[in-house]
Amino acid sequence: MSSLEQKSSNKCCDGELRKYSFTSSALGGLSANLNVFLPSSALAGGGKKVPVLYYLAGLTCTEDNGAQKGGFHAAAAEHQIAVVYPDTSPRGAGAAGEDEAYDFGTGAGFYIDATKEPFAKHYQMWTHVTKEIPDVLSKAGLNLDTSNASITGHSMGGHGALTIYLGSPAGTYKSVSAFAPICHPTACPWGKKAFQGYFANGLTDGSKHDATELLTAAGGPSARNVDILIDSGTGDNFYKDGQLLPEDLAKAAMSAGYDDKQVQIRLQDGYDHSCE
Amino acid sequence: MSSLEQKSSNKCCDGELRKYSFTSSALGGLSANLNVFLPSSALAGGGKKVPVLYYLAGLTCTEDNGAQKGGFHAAAAEHQIAVVYPDTSPRGAGAAGEDEAYDFGTGAGFYIDATKEPFAKHYQMWTHVTKEIPDVLSKAGLNLDTSNASITGHSMGGHGALTIYLGSPAGTYKSVSAFAPICHPTACPWGKKAFQGYFANGLTDGSKHDATELLTAAGGPSARNVDILIDSGTGDNFYKDGQLLPEDLAKAAMSAGYDDKQVQIRLQDGYDHSCE
Numbered sequence: 001m002s003s004l005e006q007k008s009s010n011k012c013c014d015g016e017l018r019k020y021s022f023t024s025s026a027l028g029g030l031s032a033n034l035n036v037f038l039p040s041s042a043l044a045g046g047g048k049k050v051p052v053l054y055y056l057a058g059l060t061c062t063e064d065n066g067a068q069k070g071g072f073h074a075a076a077a078e079h080q081i082a083v084v085y086p087d088t089s090p091r092g093a094g095a096a097g098e099d100e101a102y103d104f105g106t107g108a109g110f111y112i113d114a115t116k117e118p119f120a121k122h123y124q125m126w127t128h129v130t131k132e133i134p135d136v137l138s139k140a141g142l143n144l145d146t147s148n149a150s151i152t153g154h155s156m157g158g159h160g161a162l163t164i165y166l167g168s169p170a171g172t173y174k175s176v177s178a179f180a181p182i183c184h185p186t187a188c189p190w191g192k193k194a195f196q197g198y199f200a201n202g203l204t205d206g207s208k209h210d211a212t213e214l215l216t217a218a219g220g221p222s223a224r225n226v227d228i229l230i231d232s233g234t235g236d237n238f239y240k241d242g243q244l245l246p247e248d249l250a251k252a253a254m255s256a257g258y259d260d261k262q263v264q265i266r267l268q269d270g271y272d273h274s275c276e
Numbered sequence: 277m278s279s280l281e282q283k284s285s286n287k288c289c290d291g292e293l294r295k296y297s298f299t300s301s302a303l304g305g306l307s308a309n310l311n312v313f314l315p316s317s318a319l320a321g322g323g324k325k326v327p328v329l330y331y332l333a334g335l336t337c338t339e340d341n342g343a344q345k346g347g348f349h350a351a352a353a354e355h356q357i358a359v360v361y362p363d364t365s366p367r368g369a370g371a372a373g374e375d376e377a378y379d380f381g382t383g384a385g386f387y388i389d390a391t392k393e394p395f396a397k398h399y400q401m402w403t404h405v406t407k408e409i410p411d412v413l414s415k416a417g418l419n420l421d422t423s424n425a426s427i428t429g430h431s432m433g434g435h436g437a438l439t440i441y442l443g444s445p446a447g448t449y450k451s452v453s454a455f456a457p458i459c460h461p462t463a464c465p466w467g468k469k470a471f472q473g474y475f476a477n478g479l480t481d482g483s484k485h486d487a488t489e490l491l492t493a494a495g496g497p498s499a500r501n502v503d504i505l506i507d508s509g510t511g512d513n514f515y516k517d518g519q520l521l522p523e524d525l526a527k528a529a530m531s532a533g534y535d536d537k538q539v540q541i542r543l544q545d546g547y548d549h550s551c552e
Contacts, residue, residue: 011511011546071347235287270287 001025001132004034004140013077015039017067026132027090028122034133035067035085039077042143049145052082052137054129054173056164058155059190060107063087066154082144084137086129088156093122097197103190104197110185111160112209114198123198126209130164154179155238155273156190162211162228162249166218175227180236180273183249184212190243212245212252220257228253228263233271277301277408280310280416289353291315293343302408303366304398310409311343311361315353318419325421328358328413330405330449332440334431335466336383339363342430358420360413362405364432369398373473379466380473386461387436388485390474399474402485406440430455431514431549432466438487438504438525442494451503456512456549459525460488466519488521488528496533504529504539509547 002023009018017037024032042050053076055066063085066072076083089109095118098105105119114123134146151173153161158181165176185191186203195206207213218224232239232246239246246265253263278299285294292314300308318326329352331342339361342348352359365385371394374381381395390399410422427449429437434457441452461467462479471482483489494500508515508522515522522541529539 010548010550011509068345071350074347233287272286274286 001136004136012037013039013073015073015077016043017073019063022136024090024128024132026124026128028093028124030090030092030122032090032128033063033087034136035063036137036142037067037073037076037083037085038142038144039080039082041080042082047143049143049148050080050082051148051150052084052134052144052146054084054086054133054149054151054153054161056086056111056129056151056153056157056160057088058153058157059088060102061088061154061157062107082142084133086125086133089125090122093119095119095122104193108156108194110156110191110194110198110209111164112195112198112206115200115205116198119198125160126164129160130168149173150175150177152177152179153181155244156182158182158230159185159191159209159211162230163209163214165228166211166214166226167208170224175229177229178231180232180239180244181211181230181246182244183230184210184245186210186213187248188243188245212248215249215252215258215263216256218256221262222257226258226262228265230265231268231271232265233268233273235270236273238273277412280412283309288313289315289349291349291353292319293349295339298412300366300404300408302400302404304369304400306366306368306398308366308404309339309363310412311339312413312418313343313349313352313359313361314418314420315356315358317356318358323419325419325424326356326358327424327426328360328410328420328422330360330362330409330425330427330429330437332362332387332405332427332429332433332436333364334429334433335364336378337364337430337433338383358418360409362401362409365401366398369395371395371398380469384432384470386432386467386470386474386485387440388470388474388482391476391481392474395474401436402440405436406444425449426451426453428453428455429457431520432458434458434506435461435467435485435487438506439485439490441504442487442490442502443484446500451505453505454507456508456515456520457487457506457522458520459506460486460521462486462489463524464519464521488524491525491528491534491539492532494532497538498533502534502538504541506541507544507547508541509544509549511546512549514549 004020007019020034067085109125111125113126138146151161158178165173196202199205280296283295296310343361385401387401389402414422427437434454472478475481
């Protein structure tokens with residue numbers, strides 16, 4: 001893993017939006033892009049460290065979508081939080097089949113570590129997001145408190161945020177939120193295709209990366225407290241098509257004994273899958 | 277001019293962002309795109325009409341840039357204002373030379389009515405923005421009060437906003453604001469190239485589309501009151517290269533006797549030309 005190389009910086013909301021790249025060991029030596037919004041206090045010197053919010057993007061997206069269209073930075077500046085935008089897959093891995101569909105391969109890494117060839121060498125987005133990026137950020141002198149982090153995302157990135165939150169030791173991330181996340185991937189077409197393509201044991205391994213399965217396995221408040229907020233729109237065609245299944249996550253939460261303060265799932269009338 | 281054809285609608289900030297197209301007489305019969313954010317009260321029925329803010333985009337942009345990246349809709353919803361996003365030029369005019377550079381022709385209409393061939397037939401963005409779009413909107417049953425309008429823009433679109441405001445009868449637009457506008461186009465490379473390319477009489481005609489010249493000609497507060505707000509960044513390379521020249525507009529305002537309430541020009545430390 002190389003250190004961060006800064007490609008550009010733009011002043012934004014009294015902070016800076018910076019574009020970085022680095023050579024990613026997790027992604028098999030490929031170059032990885034990363035955007036970071038740094039609020040003013042992180043730039044002011046004096047070593048004041050700020051909390052970190054990871055934003056994971058959806059299918060076909062890059063590190064730019066959330067940074068350019070998300071509209072997060074005014075609120076991040078108000079609360080003095082850094083926002084970190086990883087890419088959604090390795091780029092240029094050269095794996096057979098990676099560029100044949102929008103929902104698998106390039107732009108569709110699903111935030112898992114692939115175990116099936118020809119994807120295992122490069123498609124290690126779980127390790128990239130959970131270990132490598134926090135590591136490279138903490139060594140970059142950016143005044144980020146990577147131990148004080150939360151995670152969010154949209155669609156496939158909402159799946160990533162939920163599964164990384166639930167699949168990491170309690171407290172690794174303070175909270176998770178998601179827009180229109182894929183909540184039950186082992187039961188929807190997108191998730192089945194991805195898990196069968198990336199995992200040697202297909203859906204069996206996929207269940208460890210399935211928010212509904214993970215919440216069931218979490219065992220309820222007596223075993224683990226959670227802080228989950230989901231917004232999903234009723235006008236979302238992917239919701240109507242059964243790709244998102246927030247109702248399955250809601251059932252799992254209820255069965256496990258979580259109340260709607262620990263697992264808050266809001267269906268927003270008429271909103272669709274787009275960011276706008 | 278055909279009526280508006282709705283291409284899509286996305287719920288946003290309790291309102292809707294709609295994409296329209298129509299056959300534009302002003303643009304010589306070409307299809308023109310137009311985005312409109314409608315706040316909730318315009319959608320609620322009952323015929324309550326809302327004010328309109330026009331946003332004019334910059335070089336290389338389309339009707340999508342401001343709508344997707346501008347972050348305007350939360351504020352527009354708060355104040356119940358519609359935001360209208362025109363394109364920046366005709367598309368597919370087929371005029372020789374229109375696709376040779378980023379700063380002339382396609383994506384670079386400069387909000388003027390061209391008088392020079394081969395551009396005169398299609399490059400009529402002044403008429404398109406000031407007459408045709410208000411007309412097609414007022415006939416579309418969208419509950420817009422097109423007589424209660426203001427105008428804003430970025431870069432070339434800031435030039436468009438300033439010159440349309442100053443070049444229209446007083447009161448046509450309530451106010452104008454602009455991010456990093458081209459303030460003195462007859463004195464900068466972008467403007468000289470555009471005006472010499474689009475106008476039969478080059479810069480002579482161009483002076484009627486030059487904010488600095490128009491403000492000088494406005495004659496001061498005794499002749500016409502104005503309400504102008506400009507934000508331009510000191511980290512903007514186009515500002516450093518002399519493409520924007522807000523200092524020339526400031527001098528013209530002072531010479532004409534406008535104070536900094538009527539013409540407010542703010543240089544923002546370290547901000548660059550990008551929207552982010």
